[in-house]
Amino acid sequence: MKISVLGEGMHCRSCHDCTARGFAICAALDKTELRELAQLSRHVRFESGATVFAQANIATSFFSVHAGTLRLYKLLPDSRRQIVGFALPGDFLGLPGLPHHEFSADAVGRVTLCQFPKESFATFAEKRPQLLRRMVELAGHELARAQEHMVLLGRRSAEEKIASFLISWRDRLSGIGRGGEILPLPMKRLDIADHLGLTIETVSRTFSKLERDGVIQTFASGVVLLDTPRAEALSAGVS
Template sequence: MATAITDIRPELDHGHPCFGCAVREISLCGVLESEELRTYKQTGSTVRYEAGAAIFFEGDPAESVYTLTSGTLRLSKLLPDGRRQIAGFIFPGNFLGITMEEEHAFTAEAITPAELCRFSRPRFEAYLRDHPLMERRLYALVAHELAAARQQVVLLGRKTATERVISFLLMLGSRCRKEGGLADELSLPMSRADIADYLGLRIETVSRELSALKAAQLIQLTNNHSVRLLEKDRLEEMSEN
């Protein structure tokens, strides 16, 4: 888990380039004080993408890093047989683009309209050298990503279709709690096909499992892009079987 920020940072004034940022406290730059944050922001730019647009493609030079401030992205990889595997979803506050290689290993695409803070990789790395607290925060975020990747291996290798779908919903619920939202109300901006490719299932299987959970009155499908968790304790038990 990323290290929590427990101190109360001063409010930013209206003229600050990060004024009004909804994810400042949960993002990588949340450890910076006001003037440090101003300097950091001035080393980058704000970029916006429409739904369906690619931020970068697999194999592109890894020249920039990003913080997602609004919207949802998906990370995917094209398998040798032509199938797509979704490696994960990027939510507001997540950091994107860090790699030890010179090329991106995944394609990043906007599921919804998205806004990101973009920084050149050399400038970002230089800034980290001068700000060890931010560097430690990055290490914590990378460790959290590694733990999530290991959980994904377990999810795909050991769990049934029902357990995979439930684990996915609980993961989204945990994300809502982190952002201060209602953990019972989950936004599903991604398509059923995206969920299927992430969980290693068929689209029909995902739809069938969601319908079964609804019939059992464990969830409520409020519309195509949102779910209400009705029996969280029971769902947690089922995901761990």
């Protein structure tokens, strides 16, 4: 049987067997509501590097990540960049109550998303306390992650930053059932640098150092944690 490829603007055929279901916003919904919500949504796809939305533009949609990774970033006028996070399947993009996008988002590799028009999603959510509760919960988790990242940016050394990043990336992936021996890093060195408040050279040097020290082994598409306890100690900020 031929797998049909989803194009931009195509309706989601089935939320029921969606692989991102368990962790996404829709986990809060029952079968009927799920079908209703599916009516509002479109499945959209973006190729590697494509911009999903840009900072300061008016937000007309919310998104829920279905597959792939996105980088979420803010730019300063002189083009310094801070990646405020990476979005993975199940993550919700968009903040009710803020008219503009607070950051830009683009695809790291190929990405598929559920897109909801802001207005109709808001109307749908208005009368559904469990959905709202779930949104508060997701926002809370996001906020906790953001605060942890502030500690990293403000108070950790380059080596600790890299180790923390690897550990938290591993934990996020395993949280959505993507754990494994090899830790895939779909983003480039420059993305990691702009996420951790470092330069690309320092990121590269630090990976090399961790490899020399036997903490990790690097591959084209990711790393393997050889000495997890050591990585976790660095990540925790001990020694």
